[in-house]
Amino acid sequence: MEELPPQPAMKSNLDLINECDAFPYYQTDPEVYLQHISTYYHFQIANSSSTLGYVLPSVAEVLRGLSSWTLDDDTRTLTLDSGSTAEERSAIIAATCEAMRKIDHFRVLRGWRNELYPVYAAGGELLFSIERAASSLFGIVTYGVHMTAFVRGKEAGALKIWVPRRARNKQTYGGMLDNTVAGGISTGEATFESLVREAAEEASLPEELVRREARACGCVTYFYIRDARAGGETGLLQPECEYIYDLELDEDVVPRPGDSEVEEFYLWTVQEVQEAMARGEFKPNCAMVLLDFFMRHGILTCENEKDYVEIVARLHRRLEFPTH
Amino acid sequence: MEELPPQPAMKSNLDLINECDAFPYYQTDPEVYLQHISTYYHFQIANSSSTLGYVLPSVAEVLRGLSSWTLDDDTRTLTLDSGSTAEERSAIIAATCEAMRKIDHFRVLRGWRNELYPVYAAGGELLFSIERAASSLFGIVTYGVHMTAFVRGKEAGALKIWVPRRARNKQTYGGMLDNTVAGGISTGEATFESLVREAAEEASLPEELVRREARACGCVTYFYIRDARAGGETGLLQPECEYIYDLELDEDVVPRPGDSEVEEFYLWTVQEVQEAMARGEFKPNCAMVLLDFFMRHGILTCENEKDYVEIVARLHRRLEFPTH
Numbered sequence: 001m002e003e004l005p006p007q008p009a010m011k012s013n014l015d016l017i018n019e020c021d022a023f024p025y026y027q028t029d030p031e032v033y034l035q036h037i038s039t040y041y042h043f044q045i046a047n048s049s050s051t052l053g054y055v056l057p058s059v060a061e062v063l064r065g066l067s068s069w070t071l072d073d074d075t076r077t078l079t080l081d082s083g084s085t086a087e088e089r090s091a092i093i094a095a096t097c098e099a100m101r102k103i104d105h106f107r108v109l110r111g112w113r114n115e116l117y118p119v120y121a122a123g124g125e126l127l128f129s130i131e132r133a134a135s136s137l138f139g140i141v142t143y144g145v146h147m148t149a150f151v152r153g154k155e156a157g158a159l160k161i162w163v164p165r166r167a168r169n170k171q172t173y174g175g176m177l178d179n180t181v182a183g184g185i186s187t188g189e190a191t192f193e194s195l196v197r198e199a200a201e202e203a204s205l206p207e208e209l210v211r212r213e214a215r216a217c218g219c220v221t222y223f224y225i226r227d228a229r230a231g232g233e234t235g236l237l238q239p240e241c242e243y244i245y246d247l248e249l250d251e252d253v254v255p256r257p258g259d260s261e262v263e264e265f266y267l268w269t270v271q272e273v274q275e276a277m278a279r280g281e282f283k284p285n286c287a288m289v290l291l292d293f294f295m296r297h298g299i300l301t302c303e304n305e306k307d308y309v310e311i312v313a314r315l316h317r318r319l320e321f322p323t324h
Numbered sequence: 325m326e327e328l329p330p331q332p333a334m335k336s337n338l339d340l341i342n343e344c345d346a347f348p349y350y351q352t353d354p355e356v357y358l359q360h361i362s363t364y365y366h367f368q369i370a371n372s373s374s375t376l377g378y379v380l381p382s383v384a385e386v387l388r389g390l391s392s393w394t395l396d397d398d399t400r401t402l403t404l405d406s407g408s409t410a411e412e413r414s415a416i417i418a419a420t421c422e423a424m425r426k427i428d429h430f431r432v433l434r435g436w437r438n439e440l441y442p443v444y445a446a447g448g449e450l451l452f453s454i455e456r457a458a459s460s461l462f463g464i465v466t467y468g469v470h471m472t473a474f475v476r477g478k479e480a481g482a483l484k485i486w487v488p489r490r491a492r493n494k495q496t497y498g499g500m501l502d503n504t505v506a507g508g509i510s511t512g513e514a515t516f517e518s519l520v521r522e523a524a525e526e527a528s529l530p531e532e533l534v535r536r537e538a539r540a541c542g543c544v545t546y547f548y549i550r551d552a553r554a555g556g557e558t559g560l561l562q563p564e565c566e567y568i569y570d571l572e573l574d575e576d577v578v579p580r581p582g583d584s585e586v587e588e589f590y591l592w593t594v595q596e597v598q599e600a601m602a603r604g605e606f607k608p609n610c611a612m613v614l615l616d617f618f619m620r621h622g623i624l625t626c627e628n629e630k631d632y633v634e635i636v637a638r639l640h641r642r643l644e645f646p647t648h
Contacts, residue, residue: 026350027350216622218619218620219632221636221637298540301516302540302543303515309543309648313545316636318638323633
């Protein structure tokens with residue numbers, strides 16, 4: 001009898017959460033949490049005690065001795081100590097990032113996007129902007145929009161979800177499955193406008209349809225530790241906040257790739273989506289967004305998911321950094 | 325000109341969150357959190373390092389020297405050190421609670437319910453059951469079901485919510501507004517069965533309708549510190565997990581009080597509900613459930629709610645205790 005090849009281990013929903021919300025929690029693992037925290041430098045700006053992100057020592061060392069930056073090994077802080085406005089701080093950080101890019105020390109900076117991400121103070125004030133590719137070097141919170149487009153179907157259990165496959169040649173998570181529409185929010189872009197733009201660019205969804213039918217459904221927050229699939233250095237810290245939208249579509253509306261980011265769209269049953277999730281085929285944060293969708297739509301329940309309460313909490317992490 | 329009486333301060337949505345999820349967070353307030361934690365005794369059972377709840381010193385002192393209980397002032401632990409099965413532990417705790425009730429030292433025990441609440445280990449094993457009225461003395465996690473029944477209406481923005489007013493003579497939160505259906509889950513009762521039972525008892529909703537149309541939508545978790553409205557001692561710690569359901573009703577289905585718990589039902593617009601919330605008329609955890617409803621239904625958005633990200637995270641707290 002022919003021997004079957006070993007089957008890859010199927011991931012539980014909690015496994016999928018653990019992959020994306022990987023940073024330890026004080027309330028459940030105080031020792032591990034404190035061990036992590038004491039390893040990093042706390043990124044701050046002058047005259048504020050808020051920590052904006054955690055920075056790996058291997059990154060902080062590169063900034064040691066640079067003008068405008070102070071590395072304090074006793075307080076474990078990395079402080080941007082020049083600049084009193086968002087413009088001034090952004091200019092200094094841009095110069096620093098450009099210099100880091102030139103020495104080609106960090107592989108993540110090879111993915112330079114010429115796109116600025118905002119960093120906020122508690123209360124929502126814009127503190128500065130920073131090149132998207134450099135955000136994980138400083139460990140700052142980044143923001144995005146993720147939308148799940150679905151067709152309800154006529155009978156209970158007939159719900160189907162539009163699932164795109166990322167282009168195989170994409171720098172990050174190439175060939176993996178994604179949410180119907182997803183993208184980062186740049187400085188100055190309103191959240192909903194970002195969604196409308198991405199829906200047109202990535203999925204060719206008409207602007208008026210998205211404006212009329214997309215429904216805000218909360219946000220998913222987690223604390224990711226970058227692995228090899230993200231490209232560049234591993235271990236960089238990436239706390240994220242994704243604003244979540246649902247879009248119910250009629251069967252005759254078909255998303256189509258509008259740019260080179262997406263290879264094709266599939267219309268899959270919930271079971272097909274869940275099987276692909278269990279095989280690890282989804283980009284990690286997109287699996288989180290689908291778990292949130294399944295929670296809100298009664299697909300996962302406390303009867304069929306043993307880790308129900310933990311999963312709901314882990315999808316909505318309270319981050320230790322100021323959020324918008 | 326006649327002077328108007330001073331208007332009561334209107335509560336923001338974050339104020340409503342702060343009232344219910346009142347226990348500090350390590351990740352945002354480490355000093356305050358640790359100060360709180362070091363005040364309490366950690367409730368444990370023998371041969372397990374899991375903390376099941378936080379106990380006020382004024383409660384723990386009453387158990388000092390009792391057989392089956394060990395109070396350790398160095399480790400700040402209160403340990404149930406007898407009993408090796410759920411039945412044995414439940415029997416000891418029942419005897420302890422009965423003794424505490426007899427001395428009439430704790431006012432919360434005057435609300436004795438003859439109803440048992442379950443306490444679980446990590447992984448879901450039932451460790452023991454405890455009289456409902458005593459749960460906040462031991463600070464254990466309690467579980468409930470909360471359902472929002474609503475009528476969608478024909479136009480956008482026409483959604484209305486069924487809101488009951490609690491009987492004025494109810495021991496706890498008398499006369500306050502509530503979720504359409506809400507109740508605690510006793511030991512041995514399945515979550516969905518608990519919902520079906522409460523929906524019939526409190527709102528006279530037909531069983532077959534609830535079974536067919538109620539949709540699981542996640543859970544809301546928070547860490548409440550009891551205030552005067554809860555009845556009995558203040559400052560008792562009450563971490564809670566409420567399983568959330570939505571029920572869309574046709575306009576001709578009218579919930580009616582089925583027992584003495586509810587005075588009457590109102591069918592209110594979202595604006596009417598939000599105004600009553602801002603006036604502080606809802607039971608605190610019911611305001612949380614409505615905020616979750618508003619988040620999931622696109623009523624609150626990041627455009628109209630400045631504390632959007634924090635509110636979503638605070639509605640889904642990761643508790644430091646094992647949950648079911």
